[in-house]
Amino acid sequence: MNEITITINGQPHQVAPQTSVLDLLTTLGHAEQGMALAINQAIISRSEWSEHLLQQDDDISLFQAIAGG
């Protein structure tokens, strides 16, 4: 099957069709606590990560909690 192309924080990525958000973040090593994600500006909550499948041209913004005042 042909891979689909998405972007993560501006970087192009290839993933297999039927890849879920959780699959992607697990592969990237970013499925831990403290992460949040939006696809095409819409926030996908953690409870939806395992079911939400990535689509061709999805623009993913991935955020992380860091130190701050």
Next chain:
Amino acid sequence: MLTIADKTFSSRLFTGTGKFSDKQSMVDALAASGSQLVTMALKRVDMKNRDDDILAPLIANGMNLLPNTSGARTAKEAVFAAKLAREALQTNWVKLEIHPDPKYLLPDPIETLKAAEALALEGFVVLPYVHADPVLCKRLEEVGCAAVMPLGAPIGSNKGIRTQDFLEIIIEQANVPVIVDAGIGSPSHAALAMELGADAVLVNTAIAVARNPVAMSRAFALAVQSGRMAYEAGLAGQVQQAVASSPLTAFLEEA
């Protein structure tokens, strides 16, 4: 005890997690501070360089997390950041901060009020970082903020309580907790804020960049307790002339 929304705090010293030289010194200093509420920021993940995971030790130490919206320049961006933070940290608490100008990092009052109203309507516990503006603080209370966080001086400036007269008005008028945030550079500044009747203070830079952050944390914790105790004890008022503390018996003079 201090109550904000659904949480009760025995420590009135809140702390930030930024600017520490390393993760361990942050964890140790925050533990020494006795703080039960710590701020965090959110950033876009750098796909090439991983940031330290500071979250796990904070959660392990039982800290309540207060994500901020730092980096937001408009109400719309701040609302989006708050929703992302809610997902990332699984809390509906948010320190709302909107400061478009990087030089002084002063909060934009108009965007802050708009965002506060929107977030409160969506069930967030909103703690807005604002200028020491008594009118704005009342408006923020009216739209449902759980507390207000007026500044003492610009963020990270360590200049202390430069807004004292206005903080006094805010504290007098507020029906929600007042947390003095930003500019507190030394324990004496924190003590002054507490003596004025602030419900809590938020300190970050002064602890994080101290030569010994753990010892400085303890110093701040004591100052906050001391200032609060003095406020509750009722400070003696000020007068222009001397008022003798000893009886004027004139014992050296002939009777």
